[in-house]
Amino acid sequence: MSPQIPEGTWVGEIEASLAWLLSHTPRFLGIIFVRVDTGGGFILIEYGRPAGFFFRMGDRVLQGAAAREFFEGQQFMYASLCRYTEEEFQEALAAAGPEALVPDAREGIPEPGQVSAPVTAQIPGEERTPETVLDRIFHSPGVTAVAIFRKGSIVDSRGETFLEDLVEPAEGILLSAWEILALLPTGPLVQITLRFFGRNVTIAPFQDGYLLVLTEPEVNIGQIRKLVHDAGEIGTA
Amino acid sequence: MVVADLMPFLKYDGVLAVLLVKDGSVLEKAGSPGADTEALAASLSLLMNESGMIADRLNNQSIPMIFLEFEMRLLLIQALDDDRFMTIITRADANIGQISYRLKKMKTGSGT
Numbered sequence: 001m002s003p004q005i006p007e008g009t010w011v012g013e014i015e016a017s018l019a020w021l022l023s024h025t026p027r028f029l030g031i032i033f034v035r036v037d038t039g040g041g042f043i044l045i046e047y048g049r050p051a052g053f054f055f056r057m058g059d060r061v062l063q064g065a066a067a068r069e070f071f072e073g074q075q076f077m078y079a080s081l082c083r084y085t086e087e088e089f090q091e092a093l094a095a096a097g098p099e100a101l102v103p104d105a106r107e108g109i110p111e112p113g114q115v116s117a118p119v120t121a122q123i124p125g126e127e128r129t130p131e132t133v134l135d136r137i138f139h140s141p142g143v144t145a146v147a148i149f150r151k152g153s154i155v156d157s158r159g160e161t162f163l164e165d166l167v168e169p170a171e172g173i174l175l176s177a178w179e180i181l182a183l184l185p186t187g188p189l190v191q192i193t194l195r196f197f198g199r200n201v202t203i204a205p206f207q208d209g210y211l212l213v214l215t216e217p218e219v220n221i222g223q224i225r226k227l228v229h230d231a232g233e234i235g236t237a
Numbered sequence: 238m239v240v241a242d243l244m245p246f247l248k249y250d251g252v253l254a255v256l257l258v259k260d261g262s263v264l265e266k267a268g269s270p271g272a273d274t275e276a277l278a279a280s281l282s283l284l285m286n287e288s289g290m291i292a293d294r295l296n297n298q299s300i301p302m303i304f305l306e307f308e309m310r311l312l313l314i315q316a317l318d319d320d321r322f323m324t325i326i327t328r329a330d331a332n333i334g335q336i337s338y339r340l341k342k343m344k345t346g347s348g349t
Contacts, residue, residue, distance in 0.1 A: 060283075162294070165294045166291055166294055166295075168290075169287045169288070169290035169291045169294065170287075170291070172283070172284075172286075172287035172290070173284055173287045173288060173291075175283075176280045176281070176283045176284035176287065177284070177305060179276075179280035179283075180277065180280050180281070180284075180305065180312070181307065183272040183273060183276055183277050183280065184270075184271060184272045184277070184307075184310055184326070185271060185309060185310070186307035186308070186309055186310040187307050187308030187309035187310070187329075188307065188308050189306070189307055190306040190307060190308055191304075191306050192303065192304065192305050192306070193303070193304040193306075194288050194291060194301045194302075194303050195301060195302040195303070195304070196292055196295065196297045196299045196301050197297065197299030198297060198299070199295055199297060201291055201295075220334075221304050221333065221337075222334075225306070
């Protein structure tokens, strides 16, 4: 069940990244209700300090640092800002519960001038376009297929055509990884490799999405790691 | 399998903890996971369920070994029998080849 959060007073809507939202709310006390393709949630803001994060996707719930990590991975979110009184804010903190709250999450928040505009995607380096990265990985020994996926869909792929079927469980695995990331002092996600008999499946952050790589069993984990690192920049999840 | 079966993994350099998990609960643990192990077990179990979905969609019924790599930690997860699975939490610089070899041997029952 989602927390019963006060609605507050609606002040506006915008499509923006988390970084942009956090850098432009220094005088805001309230809640940002966010929506992405896969679900929705909220961010509690106390005059520029993000105080709590919550996200629900179906039966899965991310809270606190894990939800923040998830929001940071979104290129942009549909955000609805609602102002709170001090009393409403305290009520919202209590309703959100301790698992949603983050102690002091100002670290790493850019100044307003550092984030140019909402709805602005990161522009990849020309030498590392998704196309060149996919080609480079696909032509490596032992690779049978590779795709870039984002928000539940394949953006581009090479090789076998059934990769679309793997996106949904791959995103479920990533949700679990974010939960683990919030529990352990792990640092950012580098990659996840599933070794089945006869097939390896690797998922790795790439720009604003993820790489999904299928390799033959004789390719070992060190080779996969090198392959993904050499082929393109690895983002942080 | 009991705690004594998990202890040998702690001898490897960089291994911080070993958990034996079933149905979202920790059956046995050794070492210092540095986290709420019950919450960790719940997340790991969901991850195993999702990996089972991937196996289904690949028409592959084999039991997976999963490498979850973060910048500072590595989690090796080996499915065992009866829906149990073992998770080894290591530093990022641990010798994963050595550890995964031992895990594989344990799964096939040829050595512990």
